[in-house]
Structures are given as structure tokens and as C-alpha cells.
Amino acid sequence: xxxxxxxxxxxxxxxxxxxxxxxxxxxxxxxxxxxxxxxxxxxxxxxxxxxxxxxxxxxxxxxxxxxxxxxxxxxxxxxxxxxxxxxxxxxxxxxxxxxxxxxxxxxxxxxxxxxx
Amino acid sequence: xxxxxxxxxxxxxxxxxxxxxxxxxxxxxxxxxxxxxxxxxxxxxxxxxxxxxxxxxxxxxxxxxxxxxxxxxxxxxxxxxxxxxxxxxxxxxxxxxxxxxxxxxxxxxxxxx
Numbered sequence: 001x002x003x004x005x006x007x008x009x010x011x012x013x014x015x016x017x018x019x020x021x022x023x024x025x026x027x028x029x030x031x032x033x034x035x036x037x038x039x040x041x042x043x044x045x046x047x048x049x050x051x052x053x054x055x056x057x058x059x060x061x062x063x064x065x066x067x068x069x070x071x072x073x074x075x076x077x078x079x080x081x082x083x084x085x086x087x088x089x090x091x092x093x094x095x096x097x098x099x100x101x102x103x104x105x106x107x108x109x110x111x112x113x114x115x116x
Numbered sequence: 117x118x119x120x121x122x123x124x125x126x127x128x129x130x131x132x133x134x135x136x137x138x139x140x141x142x143x144x145x146x147x148x149x150x151x152x153x154x155x156x157x158x159x160x161x162x163x164x165x166x167x168x169x170x171x172x173x174x175x176x177x178x179x180x181x182x183x184x185x186x187x188x189x190x191x192x193x194x195x196x197x198x199x200x201x202x203x204x205x206x207x208x209x210x211x212x213x214x215x216x217x218x219x220x221x222x223x224x225x226x227x228x229x
Contacts, residue, residue, distance in 0.1 A: 004158065034217065034218060036220075041204075041223075041225070042222055042223065043122075043206055043220045043221050043222040043223045044206065044208075044220040045220075046217055046218070046219060046220075049216075049217045089158075089159075091159075091218075093218075103149075103161060103164065103174075104149075104159075104161075104208075104218060105158075106151075106158035106159040106160075107158050108156065108157060108158050109158070
């Protein structure tokens, strides 16, 4: 059974810092891995999608890497801003689950606070 | 605008009542999903549907029911058999391809009163 762990659970940094959020998963048989952002009381916003054949994906100040063999992904946020404050969730899409093509397994997230 | 619309945003249920949460998408996606989010826990899959008129149970389907009569709609009914229904419910969709991105709605917060 796929289990996802995100470290740290919470992080507080001053504005402008570069930071890394970590995600580990136990089953390397995945289609892809998505990183999401969730603001309080809101839905999930997709940030990046890394296919299982890719090593990394970039969007603006965000860079996500994937090492499928070791079951690890990282989300790098450059030059953090107060508007980046949110919960960040990673979710690998598992292959073997009753035929579902895109079942996402979620970690509990990292709560990020960027102080102005 | 293309996207996923969940309604209502807030819903209150009395003990013993069934309530239905709405999820509509105009992304032309084949696959739709319902997740439940509780404080301190990751999202958990309730039901999913890969095509119209077909759906499958997820990890925590007990006390819930769904239908998929139209491609764009995937309503979730929380029945009286669900003993702890207070939670944040999220609907998502994706194409049926295994390599595609999933998109989420803004959620419905259900509270038992």
C-alpha cells in the first residue's frame, strides 16, 4: 500500500529565502507525481506535474524533482514571498489500484508560513 | 472559464438525514473523483468514475453513494449510514489517460448539527 510522508510538517521562513519541501513515498510504481497548494478552507491548486519518466519540472519560482527509484520528490521554492504561505501537498498517482488510471495518494502536507 | 464547480460551499446536516453534494466540470474530462479531507490527515478517496454510468469504490466508500449519469456531473450523497460525516469534501477530475494532471474544485464543508 502506498504511503506518503511529507517533511517538515510545518515551516516558517523569512521572506526571500529559498526553501525545500520533501516528499517520500513507499511504492515506486507510479504514473506521475503532482504537487498542490492549498489555502485555508479552499480547494487544491495544481502546481506541477512530473511524469514518472522525468527527473524534474519547473514553473516560475518552483522546481520539483523526482527520484522514483528512491521514492523521493522535492519542491524547491526560490525567493519565497508572503503570498506563498499555504499548505503544500504531494500526491503520487499509483498504477496498481483496481484499474484506476489516476488514483492520487496524498501526504498530510507541509504548512508553510513566509514572514514579511 | 473552464473548471470544476462544487456546491454548496457550506452544508449542514441533521442526524439521520441524507445530503447530496454537487460537482460539475466543463473540462470535458472522463474521470472524476471524490475525496474527503479531515484535519491532520491526507485526502482519502471515497469514489471514482472513469466513464459515464460506471464508478468504483475508493478507500472509504461506506456510508456514501454516487451516480454518473452525465459526463460533466458526479454528485456525492452522504447517507445517514455515514457515522462521522463532518469533513471537507473535494471533487476532482482528469482525462482518462494515465499520465494526466488532476484538477480540483473549491470544496464543500459539511457539518452535522
